[in-house]
Amino acid sequence: MSKTNLRTKRISSGWTVFSYAFLILFTVVTLVPMVWMLYSSFKLNGEILLYPMSLPKEPTLANYRKAFEFGNMFNAFFNSLFYSLISTASTVLLSLCAGFALTKFGYRSSKVYSGFFTLGLLITVNSVITPLFIMETSVGLYNTRLGVILPYIAFGLPMAILIASSFIKGIPDALIEAAVIDGAGYQYIFWKIILTLSTPVIATIAVLNFLNNWNEFLLVFTLTSGENMRSLPVTINSFAGRLNQDYGLQFSALVIGTVPMFIFYFIAHNALVQGFGEGAIKE
Amino acid sequence: MIRNRNKKISFYTLLMPAFIIYLSIIIFPIVMSFGLSFTKWRHYQMVGVVGLENYVSILKDPSFQKSLWNNVQIMLISVLGQIPLGVILAYLLYRKWVRGAKFFEMMIFMPITISSVVVALLWNRVFSPVGIYTALVRSITHNPDYVVKIFESSRFAMIPILIVLLWQHTSLYMVIFLANLQRLPESVFEAAVIDGAKESTIIMKIVLPALANVIFTCSVLAISGSLKSFDLVFAMTGGGPVDYTSVMALYLYKQTFTFSNYGYGSAVSIIIVILSVGLISLSRGLYARAQRKYE
Incomplete structure (x- = not known):
């Protein structure tokens, strides 16, 4: 039956x-x-x-024409894309490197490092925003693209390393030992074995991070001041607030903010469901 | 020997980039925040160490107390609203009593992709005089002049925000619980169904015990998450009118970036961290005790 x-x-x-x-x-x-x-x-x-x-x-289409003309939407869109793509790619690569080091090298210090990264899950943007602002202002990272991307990477790392570690742990040691016996260096093992086998987990980490970075608001809002640095959520917030008499224009701005993510949603739906379902949970 | 040294070098080459970024952007600022929280600033300059004075005046400030209470309301709607609704939705989808369960899941989960800012502005339109909600109430009550006034009420101004939070995040819990239900072995269900177990028995004896752990984890995350809410409230009301809808993170933001009171702002952020760690440990403790009781 x-x-x-x-x-x-x-x-x-x-x-x-x-x-x-x-x-x-x-x-x-x-x-x-x-x-x-x-x-x-x-x-x-x-x-x-x-x-x-x-x-x-x-x-x-008049609303859209105006939104693109006066609202700086093109620029904001490309900024969002730039921030999200660069920081997501970096987080993926760095978390896989760290995950590999922490699970396959057998050093006792690995546990300490892992615990240290897990601590980061408890810390959110608003608990570091004041010192981060002071730091970035004093080293000249304030209002630069790097000044946005670095915190994006950092805040993606704790969860990404957790996911990457638990996946890489499952890759058989025998595979790595065999490669070592054949004389392969660790760089080779990482690029040829770990990275190739980790495709499913790369998708999960990438999708979750891209989503978070694309929708992030507070960091861009506080760490940049120039119009040309701002991401889509920040631009939409100031645009829809400033012109709050014109409903049509506001709606067009909101649609511009939503449509790219709907496309993303329909492409990445399964990876998203898997990512969230497996216990990776939004802040 | 050489291979051993190589191994060590490789280990650090792989680990250090992530570690250094993490250390300098998350750990160092937290420590710095702690230090700053004992200082006083004026005109972008530190003017002295004031000990616990910041903490005392924060806790005494009625505006902070109001914000804290609003955070508690968000916490309650997360734990008592989003999570139970998420469980119900997940279960209905899991049992496949309907056709097109996949379609429902896909549609209900969609808001997860929209930025909180857009969600906030959209719902502001929904509650505005030309909004759907207003139109609906007008047509039901036959009062063509109805406008939403709840935002101006000191006691109930949070309600629209809570409704939006329910709309925005319930589906996340649905997806998490559904994934966990799908990991249950089918045989357990088949056995129960063959034995003619009542639906209520299946829910009480199989589903809820199976989900207990993940429901707990989600509650912990919802509790600590609700202490940090910022984007949605900021874009929807900015904490106003007065401080009716202020939350702690918004209070912190205003202290730091509107009044440039870095010491005071840091103290607020340390209070948020302490509350969040405290609540997590407290709920862990309670849960462990409850588990021992039922074993």
């Missing part, structure tokens, strides 16, 4: 109705604000004020 058969046989209609009601309610509540935001972004402000709920009568 197959599992599904077993399940369907025992279905009580009460539970089915309840399930549908509950899940549909949740889906509607989740989607309605986003759908409303999407179609409202094609309406001019006057139309939104008169008929806030109705679909656009004459869909217009």
